[in-house]
Amino acid sequence: MPLDEICRIQALHEARILDTPPSSEFDSIVELARCMSDCPIALISLVDTDRQWFKAKVGVAFGQAPREHSFCGPVVETASALIVEDAARDARFASNIFVAGPSKVTFYAGVPLMEGEVCFGSLCVMDTKSRAFGEPDQTKLERLATVAVGLIREQRQTLLLSEQRRELELKQARFEQTERSAKVGGFEMDLQTGALVWSDQIYRTVGLPVGLPLTPDIVIGCYAPEEREGVRTRIKNALTGAGTGVDKEYRIITPEGEDRWVHIVSDIEMIDGQPRRLFGILQDVSERVRYERRLLKTANTDSLTGLGNRTAFVAQLNAATEKHASSMGLLLIDVDHLKQINDTLGHALGDIVLKEVAARLSEKIVRRGQAFRLGGDEFAVLIEDNMSARRMAGLARSIIEHVARPLHVDGSTIIPKVTVGGAIFEAGMDGASLSQNADFALYHAKETRRGSYVQFEPCLRTRISSRIEKTREVEHALVEGRLLPYYxxxxxxxxxxxxxxxxxxRMKRDDGSIVSAGDFHEALDDPHLSHRVTSTMVAxxxxxxxxxxxxxxxxxxxxxxxxxxxxxxxxxxxxxxxxxxxxxxxxxxxxxxxxxxxxxxxxxxxxxxxxxxxxxxxxxxxxxxxxxxxxxxxxxxxxxxxxxxxxxxxxxxxxxxxxxxxxxxxxxxxxxxxxxxxxxxxxxxxxxxxxxxxxxxxxxxxxxxxxxxxxxxxxxxxxxxxxxxxxxxxxxxxx
The missing domain is CATH 3.20.20.450 (EAL domain)
Incomplete structure (x- = not known):
């Protein structure tokens, strides 16, 4: 078995999704895929060493199948979509037991379930009759696949957090069973005299010498600056009889400057209706807090570049727009010709290019904004303060120039180039609208001015909408056989x-009129559609x-x-x-x-x-x-x-x-x-x-x-x- 396949199988098992019980969330995805594609069969198929196992299914009775007969195997092996419009006519699948056998599977469309560079399997739809499956259909299926991967990731993270909670509960149980538990200490304060008593473990937790005489100032000084005023008020209220118990986590700072987190549970002992003693326990939960923060960072960080990922970008964008930051700007950035670099020089070098682009973006916007990697060759830069159209255009041009410095790697010299589209926040917008405007600008830049910057203007929406409409018209003409050669x-x-x-x-319209390619040339800028038109013309x-x-x-x-x-x-x-x-x-x-x-x-x-x-x-x-x-x-x-x-x-x-x-x-x-x-x-x-x-x-x-x-x-x-x-x-x- 190749090393990359071994690593993929290991990652699939570590995802802890195989052989798990059915889930309504995953079931909803396959049902939605089935409805959107109008196909009788839809599967979330996870491809193991020698089998494909269905996390969710509709239209089939069995829960798994041999990998050697699967359509999803090639999807995993290529990490790319597979469309088979007529399997009986496809040499790769004509003899497949699902095609030649009683199942009579004829049509298959599957897209990979990708997390980073790992392909877990595919989201696919199937039919017993041949059918066309256009790029819009594939795009919808890919979006559903993204949701499925997010659910897999969420399930894994939930399991990890659950295990962490169980571990904490076990520690707490041991604490209850023993006189002294690791990292747990007790404290009390006499509310009549103000005298404070700590157990040895609390001294060790906060980094003070065991037995050091305590005063309110020493106690308050252990806490992080943002916590101190609240602690001072809590102590004052307890001494005056107005206090209550707490159940809260605090950040403390040791004398060596180390950050730690403690969970304090306390209560007040009342005697004859008067508060006499404040007592409680303090547990060092630094390990758990750091672990949870690492999990959170991992969930919001692109593993390759270290930048925030799409999840972090959406959260930051929505938070910023909710503040109604009228001078906020958004740049969407596409790395040009990354596929050619990957195909000719290898994905390892392509990854180096992406990391270098990320570093150069961060260098250029330091203290001015935040950069994110949205996935693949897409980046975003969010500037939340003092941004005008002129300033943003200048920043975009400087980014293009800064990124384009020669990059020397293993004897090869590469000049990374990027195309940039930008938009500025306006009153009444939300994050999605701002992002869509910037996306329109980037789309137009890639089509007309690759390697440069385009700023959003309302007319771009009309142009791109027109291009989309033309594309749909040509797609319908292809399906209905209305594209034909004139000689x-x-x-x-x-x-x-x-x-x-x-x-x-030429295209024959529904009314019978014939139009030349000049009337729909915008649609032919779409590589997938252009490829299909040529195939039709050749035939x-x-x-x-x-x-x-x-x-x-x-x-x-x-x-x-x-x-x-x-x-x-x-x-x-x-x-x-x-x-x-x-x-x-x-x-x-x-x-x-x-x-x-x-x-x-x-x-x-x-x-x-x-x-x-x-x-x-x-x-x-x-x-x-x-x-x-x-x-x-x-x-x-x-x-x-x-x-x-x-x-x-x-x-x-x-x-x-x-x-x-x-x-x-x-x-x-x-x-x-x-x-x-x-x-x-x-x-x-x-x-x-x-x-x-x-x-x-x-x-x-x-x-x-x-x-x-x-x-x-x-x-x-x-x-x-x-x-x-x-x-x-x-x-x-x-x-």
Whole structure:
């Protein structure tokens, strides 16, 4: 068994959750998961060495199952979510006894139950029929998983505290059974004379020499400064007959400066209606208090960085907003590209980066605020005093600069970068509203200005709400099959032949109207959604190529636009194979089109490697929107590119803007020297086509030759195009 699995199993057993009785709190979570997902089965599954045990379940009669047949095993092994929409079609699970057997489990969605780096198991839902499970569904399941982990943690802490209380009760019982018990001493004071008597144990507890004569000032001096006035009043009241007994804990300070805590229980003896004696016991409870404080600190501290965790942050935020601190500010901070650091250099180095970011945050805000780690790559800084929009923007920029100092670790140099969003407290807000505003700002910063600072403005809420609405619209369109490719022809400059098409994604709305990607491009910024759209496009392109082949049409190539999300998972080649292979369509019918932004997402090596493998199988690679990015020449030198596509903005301006024409000429000359083909995009006028032909442009694309069209119009277009070219060849003068 690997060491990390041994450590995981040990942590699971130490959580003391296995084989515990059913709990209504856990049962509520699985019931809620079942209702939210509309699935008949929901489980909180804890994965042991050779079994999975269900802390809570709905929809199954048994309480555990062998690990070797579990869906939850892969979730634990990868510490990441697993979505299986059709297990019977999934090679990993098709032969599983729960899939092939009487259970007929077809759909599975599970998310890990993570505490720090430890995965206890999963919260999962299952169904006997195939179904889709989108990112919003996964997010809901992950939030429920967080609640489940919190319950596990709470149960463990409650058990530990219970054990501590039992230990204290045992000590107290021994005290009652013996004349002298460790760390327990007795005291009394004669209320007639004021004379004080302590047992030897009390002297030892407070750190004074045994037998030292006592006075009220000596007694009061043993207590911590915040306790002294209350003790002085208590003694005065006892001597005047107005006092009562106490049952309370106090902080004391020994002569050596050590903090200790004592629990004092006292009463007043009455004789003939008059108070005669104050007596009681004092117990040193320092060990218990320190233990409880350690528990509290552990529950509120991030174990990796030592900063307050999300629990501490929420408590502090709510406490601060309840004070109506009108000048309070909140910064939410995201560490950029941490996943790439973990994937390429290892999680150990990623943890070092997180600890260093935490240290640098603390350095920058010392005496100005408090930093927290919310989890993963997220941090927060809460400034409770004297914060304006200008001051907070300055602080955010200084944090970005301070964090970005080079970090040298084991021969590697890393420059940590962060993106920051901020918001300022306003009257009527609560902690959740302030946090949401800062989150909106951070979200916008990551989407539009990564590596910089964005401050919340009310318009951001509208923009992000619009993006969310667009995302939902695209998700519905995916589920309902309303995303489809439209094909725009690409023309060979030399003779006007159609040499291929570019597949452009279109969405059919509920009313039947067709909209271009420009109307929902915000949704495609979501990597998960973009990945799904590409998969849909690949499948439909493969189907259309086969359909055209059956009609006797010969389509040379189809261009497909892909995003960074299609490379980050490393499965682009696999998805193309899954769509093209069963239909017998060769890879040389495909052109992959990428923009420069794909190469600037921190995954350039991954992109280059994937494209190189695809080129070996016949795929061509086109660099789209060339000239509008930042490092085109570098990309032409270092990346596998076959075709340059000149952006429409240069074609539009070349007739009356000398600089645009010069750029077009420069690109064409560069392509000839690099032996690359060139496609000019957005050609809409005969004059543009004529000029590009004279300049030696290889191929043309634009409304002049054809607008994007559905697959069922491609055959008619090609036939009409062939007739037109034939007529021109027969009568070139008339043309």
């Amino acid at each position: 725009q022809p690409i023309i060979l400059s030399a003779n006007g032949d159609v040499i291929g098409f570019e597949a452009l994604v 439909q392109i493969a189907a259309d190529l086969q359909r055209w082949s059956d009609q006797g049409l010969s389509i040379a190539r189809i261009g497909l636009n892909v995003s960074a999300a299609d490379f980050s998972r490393g499965d682009l080649e696999t998805r193309i194979s899954a769509a093209f292979g069963p239909r017998g369509i060769p890879f040389d019918r495909l052109t992959i089109e990428v923009t420069e932004s794909v190469f600037m997402q921190g995954v350039e090596e991954t992109v280059a490697g994937t494209l190189q493998r695809l080129r070996k199988r016949g795929v061509l690679v086109a660099l789209d929107d060339f000239g509008t990015g930042f490092a085109s020449l570098t990309h032409l030198r270092s990346l596998p590119v076959d075709i340059i596509k000149i952006d429409k903005s240069f074609i539009d301006m070349m007739a009356h803007d000398a600089s645009s024409l010069a750029i077009v000429e420069l690109v064409l000359d560069l392509a000839r020297k690099l032996k690359l083909k060139v496609t000019a995009e957005g050609v809409e006028q005969f004059g543009q086509a004529h000029s590009l032909l004279e300049l030696g442009c290889t191929s043309l694309q634009g409304y002049l030759f054809g607008k994007p069209m559905p697959q069922d119009k491609v055959k008619d277009f090609l036939e009409e195009r062939a007739l037109t070219l034939h007529a021109v060849s027969e009568n070139p003068v008339a043309a």
